[in-house]
Amino acid sequence: MNQRNAKILLIEDNPNDVELTLRTFEKYNLANEIAVARDGEEALDMLFQRRKEGAEHQMPDFILLDLKLPKVDGLEVLKQIKSNLKTKRIPVVVLTSSKEESDLVASYNLGVNSYICKPVNFEKFIEAVKQLGIYWLLLNEAPPMQ
């Protein structure tokens, strides 16, 4: 997968965090196409084409998921992604504030590929996002898509 063509789905409810993440991806040329879902329900709609409108829908190559989401919770979204044949191979990285052990356990039990805590320090945040981008979009061998 060429990182420039990679399609990323960012599932994040906090508009500030969305803006900061998008800016980082843009500024460091990490990916071309980023779709954003602002809550769990919207994410599932986008992934499973639950809304019938719109053009042909492509699966993302990589998903960044926040855990605390309105409507449908992050862990529930993760569960559905990892249990559905169409989506289970897509690498999911949880990018969240929570360091609670229960969230870590639940996420890994559901098959999350990686779990990153959002630092308050923006430089560290940029560094984390950059490393994520380079690793998952460039270094990691992407799963073959059907």
Place this chain on the structure above:
Amino acid sequence: MAEKEIRVLLVEDNPGDVRLIREMLSESRGFSFNLECADRLSAGLDRLNTPGVDVLLLDLGLPDSLGFDTYKKVHDRAPAVPIIMLTNTDDELLAVRAVKQGAQDYLVKGRVDGNLLVRSMQYAIERKRAEESLKKAHEELEIKVQERTAELRAVNSELEAFAYSVSHDLKAPLRAIDGFSQILLQDYRDILDKKGQHYLKQVRAGAQDMGQLIDDLLNLSRIGRQAMIKKPIDLKSIAQDAYSSLEHEWKDRNVSFKVKQCPPVPADPRLLKIVLTNLLSNALKFTRTRDKAKIEAGSKVEDKQTVFYIKDNGVGFDMKYSDKLFTVFQRLHRKEDYEGTGIGLAIVQRIINRHGGEVWAESKEGSGTTLFFTLGRCKP
């Protein structure tokens, strides 16, 4: 006032002994007895199926039962009825065993007179009443404890949810503050003068500090709520572990660290390691200005208690502020001189208190500080 009639069940097969006892009871002055008899264990057990027996006189040598089994069967059938064993001189050991298992008394046949019999029965009845009352109180207490434990668990759960929520919701705006300030610093550097850049840096520092404070508070809260598992610990080895984990703080310095062997005490090893890591980290921090830092750890016995100490030759503090030492976020030194939010000693105190112990400090400005702690009153 007339005393209530005392209902006695006598399980005895020897008719001579039965007659003797009947006579003794009828001669007694001041008390009235209703005597029922059974000459076999099976008859006695049948009678016990219906209530109405205040005290039971039980012969050990019945034709349909032998020895200790006799007592056990009767006790199982009527656990709330006081039992007095009637025994021959060669059965005493068995009778004593029955008493140990719950029988109220035993009487040796041939050595009993009316007074002794009546006294023994009165005493047996009262003692059994006291026992039952104690048992009931204990059961009620058990229920209360279970209710309280359930309540505590619920509160703990709520606190956990609260802390989790706090952490998440308070940190989100901080990311915005820090992030956008940094973007300003990067993208608008040209139009920001030195002062402007400085102010933005201060904004960032403020946001990051707050993030740290939130983490520290969460940590303190979590430590207060964690379950404690006590086992006998070797403080010397925990101290050495803690010191190793602080390698980055002494690696390039001239620090001498000595630990003495300490007597084992019951404590939670994980929590003790947190205590020692905090105390040693402080010792390392406040000895930074010394050419040769000296840190000692050990224990001494004072007042029959084991008192542990961590001593350093660092910058020390003014004892008149010692009561602020363990307060959350209170610091006795300037932040620009020594970093930290002031949560370390609050955490130490929380853990030591949970162990039932105490922590205190002695210090002299310019000479150094010693932190002392106990881990609860140990039996000598």
